[in-house]
Amino acid sequence: MAATSKAQANSQPKGLAGWRQQLLQVSLPAQARTGKLITQALQKPDCSLSDLEKIIGEDPVLSFQILSHANKMNPSKDNDVLSLSHGMSLMGMDKLRLILKNVKYIQFSPEKVAHNAFLQALSTSLHAASLAHGWAEKKIPGSGEASYWTSLRLSSVYWYLSLASPKTYHAIEQRVQQGESRSHAEKDIMGCTTQQLTQAMLPYWRLSEFTAQNLKQLLSPSPRMLGKLSHCAWTETVAPEIPRAQGLFMQTPGYGAILAHWLAMNASVSWYSQQTGRTIRMVSAYLHQPLEEVITALHIDAVKFSRAHPLPGVLAPATRLLHPPLPRRSALNVPGRPTAPAKQAKSAVEARQARVRKDLSSDTRKKAELKPVRAASAEQKVRKDKRPPLPLSEVQTALFKLFYLQTVKQQQVFSIHQLMDGASQVLHFDLGLTRCILFMKSRSQKGAIKGVYAKGFTDNSPFATMELLADADHLLGKLLSKPSALWVQPDKAAKYAKEIPAPFWDALEHPDEFMLATISIRGVPSGILYADSRDGDKELTPSSYGTFRSLSQAVNHGLGTLASKKEREQKK
Numbered sequence: 001m002a003a004t005s006k007a008q009a010n011s012q013p014k015g016l017a018g019w020r021q022q023l024l025q026v027s028l029p030a031q032a033r034t035g036k037l038i039t040q041a042l043q044k045p046d047c048s049l050s051d052l053e054k055i056i057g058e059d060p061v062l063s064f065q066i067l068s069h070a071n072k073m074n075p076s077k078d079n080d081v082l083s084l085s086h087g088m089s090l091m092g093m094d095k096l097r098l099i100l101k102n103v104k105y106i107q108f109s110p111e112k113v114a115h116n117a118f119l120q121a122l123s124t125s126l127h128a129a130s131l132a133h134g135w136a137e138k139k140i141p142g143s144g145e146a147s148y149w150t151s152l153r154l155s156s157v158y159w160y161l162s163l164a165s166p167k168t169y170h171a172i173e174q175r176v177q178q179g180e181s182r183s184h185a186e187k188d189i190m191g192c193t194t195q196q197l198t199q200a201m202l203p204y205w206r207l208s209e210f211t212a213q214n215l216k217q218l219l220s221p222s223p224r225m226l227g228k229l230s231h232c233a234w235t236e237t238v239a240p241e242i243p244r245a246q247g248l249f250m251q252t253p254g255y256g257a258i259l260a261h262w263l264a265m266n267a268s269v270s271w272y273s274q275q276t277g278r279t280i281r282m283v284s285a286y287l288h289q290p291l292e293e294v295i296t297a298l299h300i301d302a303v304k305f306s307r308a309h310p311l312p313g314v315l316a317p318a319t320r321l322l323h324p325p326l327p328r329r330s331a332l333n334v335p336g337r338p339t340a341p342a343k344q345a346k347s348a349v350e351a352r353q354a355r356v357r358k359d360l361s362s363d364t365r366k367k368a369e370l371k372p373v374r375a376a377s378a379e380q381k382v383r384k385d386k387r388p389p390l391p392l393s394e395v396q397t398a399l400f401k402l403f404y405l406q407t408v409k410q411q412q413v414f415s416i417h418q419l420m421d422g423a424s425q426v427l428h429f430d431l432g433l434t435r436c437i438l439f440m441k442s443r444s445q446k447g448a449i450k451g452v453y454a455k456g457f458t459d460n461s462p463f464a465t466m467e468l469l470a471d472a473d474h475l476l477g478k479l480l481s482k483p484s485a486l487w488v489q490p491d492k493a494a495k496y497a498k499e500i501p502a503p504f505w506d507a508l509e510h511p512d513e514f515m516l517a518t519i520s521i522r523g524v525p526s527g528i529l530y531a532d533s534r535d536g537d538k539e540l541t542p543s544s545y546g547t548f549r550s551l552s553q554a555v556n557h558g559l560g561t562l563a564s565k566k567e568r569e570q571k572k
Contacts, residue, residue, distance in 0.1 A: 014191040020200045023160040027104055029118075030062035035105030042097065049088050052096065057084055060126060061159065062103065064152050066091070069099055071206045080208050082146035110313025117162035117169040120268075123314045125155035128264035130305050131298075132257040135287060139256070150257040153205065154215075155264075157198045176269055195219045211253070218258045225249060226282070233281035234290045237399055237425075242285060250286050259286055267302070267317055272325035290425075399426045400547055404554050413558040413565075417453060423529075423555055424455040431547055432538025433515065433531035437463050438555075439476075440519070440527035447471060449480075449528060456534075468501045470528075475499035475516070480525045483518035485552060487545045508532070513540060517552035521559045529555060 037055045041047050056062050063084050070087030071080060073095070081087045088096060108115045129151040136147035162169040168189060175185040186193045199219050202212045225246070232242045242250075249255070259282060266276040280298065284291040299321060306316035403422045406412045413419050420438055427433040435456035439449040449470045451463035470477040475496060479486070488496045490512045497505055508514075514532035518525050529552050533540060 016192040016196055016200055019161075019190055019192060019197055022164050023157070023197065023201070024204060026160045026164050028061055028065055028156075028159060028163070029104040029106040030059050030065075032105045032107040034059040034062055035103070038100055042100075049085075049093060049096070052100075053085055053088055056088075060129070060152060061122065064149070064156060065103065066096070066099065067149055068205060069095075074206070078208055078210070080211050082149060084145075108312075113170070114163060114166040116313050117166040118159060119311050119314050120173070121155070121158035121162045121169070123309065123311050123316070124264050124268045125152055125158065126309050127267070127302070127305055127317050128152075128155055128257075128260045130309075131263060131301060132260035134301065135256045135260065135283075138287065147254075147257045147260075150215075150254050151260050154198060154219075154258055154261045157194050157201060161194065161197075179273075182265070214253045215258075218252060218254055221249075226278070229285055230278040230281040232285035234284050234288065235281075237402060239288060239290075246285070256286065259283060263298075264317075267320065270323065270325055271299075271302075271317075271321050399430045400551060403551070407554045407558040407561075411561045413561045416559070416562065419555065419558045419562070420453040420455070423551060426551055427531050427548070428456065431531075431544045432533050432536040432540065433544075433548070434536045435534055436529065436531040438519070438527060438529055439468070441470075441480075442467055449476060452527075462507055466504065466507070468504055473499075474501060476501070476528055479516060479518045479528055483520055483525050485515070485517040485545075485549045487515050487540070487548075489513055489540075509534070515540075515545065515548050517549060519552060519559065520556050521563055526559070 034055060038052065041051050041055060044051075056066060066084065067081055067087045070090050073091060074081055081090060091099070106115075108119060110116045110119060129148045132151035133144040133148040137144040158169070171189055172182070172185050175189075176182050183193045183195075196219075199216055202215060207215070228243070229246050229249070232240055232246055234240065259279070263276070263279045263283060266273060266279050270276060280295060281291060283298070284294045287294060289297075302317035302321060306318035310316065403426050406422070407419065416438075420436075424436050427436050436454070437451055438453040440452050442448040442450040444450075445467055447470060448467050450468075451466045454460040454463035457463070468474075468476060470480050472478060472481060475486075478499075486496075493510075493512050493514075497510065511532040511534055514530065517529045519527035519529050531548065538544075
């Protein structure tokens with residue numbers, strides 16, 4: 001395999017300039033189905049840009065080409081075209097027709113080497129783009145599309161490479177799948193890395209100077225910086241403080257897109273490699289979310305993406321989740337390194353004989369007797385030095401004690417979402433209440449409550465707009481009129497289900513066990529806290545219920561602190 005890789009490398013242009021020139025000669029294709037739909041649409045006399053946008057938007061590679069052409073035609077050098085609709089409107093129907101006419105429309109077949117390489121590169125790119133879109137929407141709603149196209153642009157070099165030289169692409173992937181560093185394999189075969197190629201392609205894409213400089217900075221990061229970023233992951237109870245230098249680096253425009261690109265590239269090899277683990281830790285720091293939650297979310301996203309984007313002949317990210325970790329590589333197994341099996345075997349025999357001669361010069365029986373004793377005594381010593389485990393009750397309320405200290409004692413409350421993020425962690429990790437919702441009295445509808453916070457659901461958005469009547473006939477109204485708390489156990493779930501509004505009960509998917517508590521602000525009933533243990537691994541106990549009630553009191557205190565701060569700000 002090493003000889004094949006070297007022969008392939010010798011038959012291809014070496015170095016950055018040669019590969020850049022060859023990649024620029026490649027014309028990216030589009031799907032044959034897309035070409036058929038475009039032809040049918042253009043034959044209609046009333047065909048509009050919006051009609052074409054719906055068709056083109058289903059083909060990411062064609063959409064990328066349209067955006068690239070639009071950036072070249074963009075009269076403003078300070079702004080980039082970051083959406084498909086903007087690019088098409090900038091080009092106009094006449095220029096768009098001409099571009100669509102010159103595009104190659106191909107029926108991809110995974111049996112062909114070039115097509116298979118292109119589909120593999122496309123799958124990884126789309127996975128990265130979907131991750132970048134989701135992260136951007138979480139941080140700044142509405143910014144997902146720009147991050148999506150930025151991520152695709154960072155991955156597009158692999159499209160060009162797979163079409164320009166599919167054998168080179170497969171040779172690199174083969175060595176990477178064996179555990180070799182991607183950058184090492186690329187340098188050995190091509191004489192440069194794909195990240196260097198991406199930087200060389202930036203002028204060709206005619207991006208603004210601001211965007212190009214940011215991408216150059218992100219494409220050539222300091223290994224020391226990346227190492228420090230991975231150490232900023234949220235692995236403890238409290239989120240770590242991020243140093244100023246790392247915080248500024250993560251705020252670089254396009255960082256989320258390139259982070260998604262790195263993660264998708266590493267996950268395409270193995271989800272359980274050291275490289276993927278480090279990248280996931282960087283994602284935890286970037287999203288400012290606990291590492292465990294990030295890992296779970298990434299696995300769910302991989303399954304959703306694999307279901308939405310099936311490509312023939314390509315291993316989906318969800319399938320790779322089932323693959324075991326790659327075996328650790330040794331220095332003797334590096335591809336391309338000459339080996340001499342007979343010489344190595346002879347050296348190993350000589351080394352063993354040398355060890356035997358050395359052992360015979362001393363009392364081997366004494367060593368054989370003392371070695372396990374020393375190991376056992378050393379192990380016992382280490383165990384004695386460790387701190388004794390915390391009592392069970394203390395472990396169960398560790399997060400609650402911290403939350404109570406920050407919320408009640410220190411009054412470190414800055415927003416309702418920050419308050420509830422802390423409360424939801426206590427509910428989840430201390431009590432096993434995996435899902436929670438906070439309802440507050442509605443301002444628009446008298447006698448109703450509205451969801452203001454939800455956590456733990458597959459889709460939290462329905463509760464953000466849900467308004468429920470809280471009259472005296474329902475359980476929610478009773479809790480508002482007479483402040484109290486309630487623990488509904490499985491044997492009484494059917495009874496209380498009749499007292500809960502049907503839309504809310506259906507959205508909850510009929511839980512067997514849940515808890516409710518009245519939320520008051522300065523003694524005035526103002527909302528309801530709901531929590532249940534759907535898919536949880538802890539059994540609810542009277543102690544759990546007591547902690548839940550104490551938590552609701554701490555939330556009351558936190559909301560009172562927020563109300564006082566708001567009054568002081570209004571007086572100023």
